[in-house]
Amino acid sequence: MATAQIRVNPEDLKNLTMSGEQIPEPGILVIFGASGDLTKRKLLPALFHLEQAGLLPANSAVVGVARRPLAGEFAADMRAGILEFGNVAADDPKLEEFVKRIHYYALRFDDATGYVGLKAELDRIAAEKNIGPNRLYYLATAPEYFAPIIENLGAQGMAQPEKGQVGVVIEKPFGHDLESAKELNAQVNAVFHEDQVFRIDHYLGKETVQNILVFRFANGIFEPIWNRNYIDHVQITAAESIGIEGRGPFYEKAGALRDVVQNHMMELLSFVAMEPPSSFDAQAVRREKVKAWRAIPSIPATDAVRGQYGPGIVDGQKVIGYRDEERVSPTSGTETFAALKLEIENWRWAGVPFYLRAGKRLKRRVTEISIQFKQPPLLIFNRMAAGQQGEIQPNLLTIRIQPDEGISLRFGAKVPSAPSMAVCPVTMDFDYKDAFGNSSANGYERLLLEAMHGDQTLFAHRDGLEVTWALYTPILEAWAAKEPEVFPNYFAGTWGPDCADRLLEKDGRTWRNQFGLGVH
Numbered sequence: 001m002a003t004a005q006i007r008v009n010p011e012d013l014k015n016l017t018m019s020g021e022q023i024p025e026p027g028i029l030v031i032f033g034a035s036g037d038l039t040k041r042k043l044l045p046a047l048f049h050l051e052q053a054g055l056l057p058a059n060s061a062v063v064g065v066a067r068r069p070l071a072g073e074f075a076a077d078m079r080a081g082i083l084e085f086g087n088v089a090a091d092d093p094k095l096e097e098f099v100k101r102i103h104y105y106a107l108r109f110d111d112a113t114g115y116v117g118l119k120a121e122l123d124r125i126a127a128e129k130n131i132g133p134n135r136l137y138y139l140a141t142a143p144e145y146f147a148p149i150i151e152n153l154g155a156q157g158m159a160q161p162e163k164g165q166v167g168v169v170i171e172k173p174f175g176h177d178l179e180s181a182k183e184l185n186a187q188v189n190a191v192f193h194e195d196q197v198f199r200i201d202h203y204l205g206k207e208t209v210q211n212i213l214v215f216r217f218a219n220g221i222f223e224p225i226w227n228r229n230y231i232d233h234v235q236i237t238a239a240e241s242i243g244i245e246g247r248g249p250f251y252e253k254a255g256a257l258r259d260v261v262q263n264h265m266m267e268l269l270s271f272v273a274m275e276p277p278s279s280f281d282a283q284a285v286r287r288e289k290v291k292a293w294r295a296i297p298s299i300p301a302t303d304a305v306r307g308q309y310g311p312g313i314v315d316g317q318k319v320i321g322y323r324d325e326e327r328v329s330p331t332s333g334t335e336t337f338a339a340l341k342l343e344i345e346n347w348r349w350a351g352v353p354f355y356l357r358a359g360k361r362l363k364r365r366v367t368e369i370s371i372q373f374k375q376p377p378l379l380i381f382n383r384m385a386a387g388q389q390g391e392i393q394p395n396l397l398t399i400r401i402q403p404d405e406g407i408s409l410r411f412g413a414k415v416p417s418a419p420s421m422a423v424c425p426v427t428m429d430f431d432y433k434d435a436f437g438n439s440s441a442n443g444y445e446r447l448l449l450e451a452m453h454g455d456q457t458l459f460a461h462r463d464g465l466e467v468t469w470a471l472y473t474p475i476l477e478a479w480a481a482k483e484p485e486v487f488p489n490y491f492a493g494t495w496g497p498d499c500a501d502r503l504l505e506k507d508g509r510t511w512r513n514q515f516g517l518g519v520h
């Protein structure tokens, strides 16, 4: 397929990158569960990227909190993480000073008295470094500790200081069904006011996800056709080639629907489907997202299918099946793949199906949204280029979230010098890396910065979570009540089980594999 590229004028870029961001107020970031992977791989590298960009106040500190007595080792380990996962050179001039601001405090999360010592330690660091009362607590622990940590912070008066700004960032999973999400929301809001709460969905930190809003609402030409009159259907795919990466016990309880569909994929869907917010502030954006989700009627059991991978070949390597993974039951009924069809019953979208699918150990890693437009009312050219068979392909707008971030638009063009009016699909392509260069950012930079500023726009709200859990809980319950018929039902390294294909075939459609998913 022929491709035309889109370029960025370097002068435009220069003006923009110079326009600058606000530096947050000084404060202490307290990371609970700091000995876990997330802190080393994502959070500390992201913080250091902020430091490199001059976006961290000089008088700020990071305090890692976990059970093990790590003391001095912690800062050294974080330094190694910054180098390895942050793509940072060991002689970076800002590194050593930054590492000096990393502290550690050993605490059992459910030990109420331990928080007295933690509070004293935070006050000590704050006084020594002239930091003041601002605190941001980041809960990167296993979910069973969220409630005890919050309760203990409340009991020690650490959640509502008289002065300063205090917030709590909560990692996923936020509940495992509607009831547990409601209960956790109640526990959180018993201690923290809703405007202090930052529930993470790391997809909202991705530039390409935020760009969906820019694409739709900073450009005048797309919005008029962004509706049921012009759009045939929408496909959202979150395909991963990796397996469960040693997270057996977590994944056994989660499964694909809880792990990525209820949260990440619904965020993607809301950005595509929402009405234009009146401004880009947290209240306005969240209100529109929740309105879109609320317009989704319950999903019939026949419109949701599940799968589990067996052994196969991924990227040329033999891989084992899910049931053979470490700490996974050999008869596990957990789904590693889910696909579903949903509708949004409002004036913009009535009658336009949204097809979602997510899975592990699929052929390639690709997360993308493809918006297929309707065919012209009358097809006067009914063949593609000479030698090719088939109908003219409909216009397709593809928003590639990862790994090959960009946007492409497929349309038909006349093949030059062909004997007749032969039409060939061509693609107009915007590639993030080509246009803006490589970025080592992992998405947490933006989320950490926004939380430090107290801006909740890119975080999940309690209402939204409860709406999405209400949608998926009946499916989870139905799946739990009925053993899957044949598991495993797809080979690792394929595009998933046949039942996912049938879901679209019933509607006379196909998934975007044969057109080159992730290929532009």
Ligand code: BG6
Pocket: 172, 240, 259, 260, 367
């Ligand atoms: C996480 C899930 O939330 O998202 C993982 O727990 C999944 O199972 C990951 O692999 C996908 O994130 P990304 O950014 O790699 O698409």
